[in-house]
Amino acid sequence: MQKLHYPGVEETLYYEQLPNGLSVYLLPKEGFQKTYATFSTRYGSVDNHFRSGSQPLTRVPDGIAHFLEHKMFEEPTGDIFATFASQGASANAFTSFDRTVYLFSATEQIEANLTTLLDFVQHPYFTDQNVDKEKGIIAQEINMYSDNPDWRVYYGLIEAMYQKHPVHIDIAGTVESIYKIDKELLYLCYNTFYHPSNMLLFVVGGIDSDRIMELIRSNQAAKPVEDIGEIERFFDPEPQGVREPLKSIRLQVSLPKCLFGFKEKTNGLGSAELLVRDVTTKLMLETLLGSSSPLYQSLYDDNLISDSFGYEYNCSTDYGFSIIGGDTSDPDRLVERVKEAIGDALQSGLDAAAFERTKKKRIGSYLRMLNSPEAIAGEFTRYKFRGQDLFELLPAYESLTLEQANARLREHFDLSQLAVSLVLPTAEQGAEPS
Template identity: 40%
Template structure:
């Protein structure tokens, strides 16, 4: 067992990679009554083409299998895992992203028992044709519900502009047509390939004894048989580094009260590997903060001119195989919004020159936000990077911000903000709506 000390914050994390490959991270928190655990596999909606375990040829499964599998794992032959968690006083949930699937619980009571339930239900798949067919109807209704959600359509609208030939442009849940094609064999193939302990990590934090918790986890895993660890072979995803595949502009009319506008930036530059990838991510986030936070000159001008309102937002997402930024707002003047945002992006380096004072203030703000998040068990565990940034935690982020230099942000500005990487997506009210 390895102990990582974060002396600046008075925290200790206990780490161990088990014989079966499962990465375990335990962070005890004194003074807390709650325990939070999250078990994550490095497998998401993008992973729809791969070589299944014990096979030799690449196969493609229908869109939405990862999300479908997440739903079905809770259901067993004679019980539902949600009922077990409820019996022992825990709240449980799960979520699927483009690159990960996570299962979690939160409890004040019986933390060790609930931890065993988490490990056991995720590591004991049970699928049959009847329940799979029933689930298709449930998820089909969920997909239709999101199709009627303007915010969801807006979110995926800019993604489809930036990644038209990439599975990123497909809803994580798939489509009504794609989930109809899902079979029991698809579920088992995906499970056996991606749910091996060597492709997973467990993070437990809160009112726990690290030695006892690790002993429980070791014993739980030792009782189970797993296939031999095998290299996962995923299909290489399309990646046009020229930006020629980007759709520059699209507009959609929907039943909404006000127009919505988004300016997206596809990452065409190369992201460094390991911890350096996290450094890059935080440099881009700093860049966007300096350009668009509510303390920036740009935000103040756009707000005072009525181009944006409190719905204005900017985000940056970096995951396995993709990274992008989006700047969005409800606005009565979508054309002006997009014009002004693009103008800021094209002149970003010039606008940032000399902003050393603003940069130092932004560093303090970012550090303050990270420290605040350390009070949340969910904030700590959910920000664990797993494979992406070689196990970086929320505690590593503060040191990265502290060491960050303004000149590094300018370098990232030049590599990431490229005119050929920009796209615009708008949702406008239907006439009469």
Template identity: 55%
Template sequence: MNQVTFPQLEETLYTEVLDNGLTVFLLPKEGFHKMYATFTTKYGSVDHRFVPIGDSSPVQLPDGIAHFLEHKMFEDEDGDIFQQFSKQGASANAFTSFTRTAYLFSSTSNKEINTTTLLDFVQYPYFTDETVEKEKGIIEQEIRMYEDNPDWQNFFGLLSAMYENHPVHIDIAGTAESIAEITKEHLYTAYRTFYHPANMTLFLVGSFDPEEMIELIRSNQKQKSFVPPEEPVRFQEDEPEAVRSARLEKEMPVQVGKCLVGIKEKRAGREGQEMLKRELALQTALEMLFGRSSEGYSDLFTKGLIDDSFSFDYTAENTFGFSVIGGDSEKPHILEEEILSKISSAVKDGFDKESFERIRRKKIGFFLRALNSPEYIANQFTRYHFNNMHLFDVIPVMEELTLEEVESIFRDHMDLETQAAGCLIFPEGEM
């Protein structure tokens, strides 16, 4: 087991890659009662076309398959895994994102038993025609819930304005129609291809003994046999550089309108330090431009265009990346215009040194605060790891970042001619 200490953070991280390919990270934290564990596969909603393991030609499975699989993993012959965790005093959950499916639990007792349960249920697929059919009603209600959520509709509207072919614009849960087609064979195909230990990461954080825990994990994994690992072959649709459409407008039964502006990365495929630096630089730039202390925020607020719901973020994965800015507004059109004009002024004039230093401090402080949270550490660490970045590099990279670098990355990203899109939601009758 490899051990690295981060003196400034007072954290020690243990790492081991097991014989079967599973990567294990252990981060013991003193003073905590609980342990939080995530078991994550590098498989999400964008991986819908791939070559099944042991096969030679690609298949495309129905939209929502990764999320459906996540739901179905929680059941075996004996029933519901939630029940078992509950009996062991743990609370379990799972989520599916664009690029990952994570299974998790937190518990303050029975930590060894719960870790074993986590490893065992995720490594034991059990699907029948009957249980697959029964799940469709539950997931359909989950989809309906999101259909009524105007923020979710706004976000996916923005993604479909930005992306033409890339599956990131498809709702993670799929649609009622697409999930109706899902069969147990689909689930087994996806499972065998993406749930190999070599495609997965286990992260444990909180109160536990790392030596005892790694022993338990090693012996648990030794008892199981897996086929030799094969890197899954994913097919990505060709995506044009530019956005598909500059604006999408929708009516919904809401009282307050909404506006989101998105800036699509021209070129994806970054990873490691390059990706980390770009992400931190763009988040810093957005904070200088639209954060609570910015002139931009005060101006938008004074003009009556935004409220507390206003927010912004930049996020990237290997095959896509984008900035999103916006929130509730009674004048979505004007807000869109103002956001774009503030970006273009900043592209022209750059940022000032003093606010850069302040925002740098703010981001370092935010990161320290986030390290109080086992959930944040496990989920972000895994995401960073899948993109060949290291979570604990955030502070050194932030400390080294210069204003010139931020401005240059900002200018490269913010090509408003071809890369900007807006999604506006209007109350019925106001469009």
């Protein structure tokens, strides 16, 4: 077991790669009562075209990673949630674009809950009957989200941006696509992506690292697995430019919802370069658009935004995009005002004093996050699966310069890569803004 010490953030991480390929990371937090554990696979909604080892190239229905996550909680003996609850734990799972994560939090029976987590994720139970039953459940979920304005404006923007890359496909898939899923496809995806060599176990909290690591070693040694070979993922080349500059629908909302953003021209960055891009872009966006910025205050004073206004940035080796906006009384004016502010920043650069203040603020937020085992558990795997280290963010932020932020500003804000997504009130609620 390797001991990895990070003096800058005063954290000590323990790491071991087991013989079956599973990567295990333990982060003891002295004095903390609650323990969080995440068992994650580098498998998300975008992984719909793949091959591993000698397998033929396979394309699977959209939404299958999310479907698989749902089915993992069903065991021959019943619902696994009940087992966790009986052991004093709260359990959950989620599927994102590029990972699926199973987790629990507990203050007691940590070893029993960790064993339960490992065992149920490594014991799939798919039958024709339970798969068919799940289709109806997920179809209802998809239909429910189709009426959710926040969900529709968010995914509407990604759909407007991307032409080929599967990031634009709803994580849950469509009703049509999930009805193409059967137990054989689920086992194919499970056996490919849930191999221990494609997974990561992370435990943080008031734990004894030696005792927990020994439990994990013993648990995994009792589950022999075969080598499946390297997993290859395939994506169709994404054209430059957006699919459509404006996507608009009408739903029952009191105020229009407006999200807009810029699609990156990705260029196969390595993990270190991607980390720099990630932190630089977020710092640049916070300086320009954050709640302490002059732009935010002027938009708020003019009643163009509410507390719902914000931004986010998502990036991977083969996609990247910003999302800006929220509820607004005038979507057209909001977009134009932000575009004007971007134009001014492109001419003059970011304000140096505002940049330094924002940099200190983000460093402070990062350090506070490290006091929350729950927050650490949520972020650790995301960085690791990109070949990055959550505990190396501090030096990444500290080394950022105004020149880098201004260069990133000029690179990211390309009007040919801009898309807008609107959810407008239904016709009887009010006319569409001009």
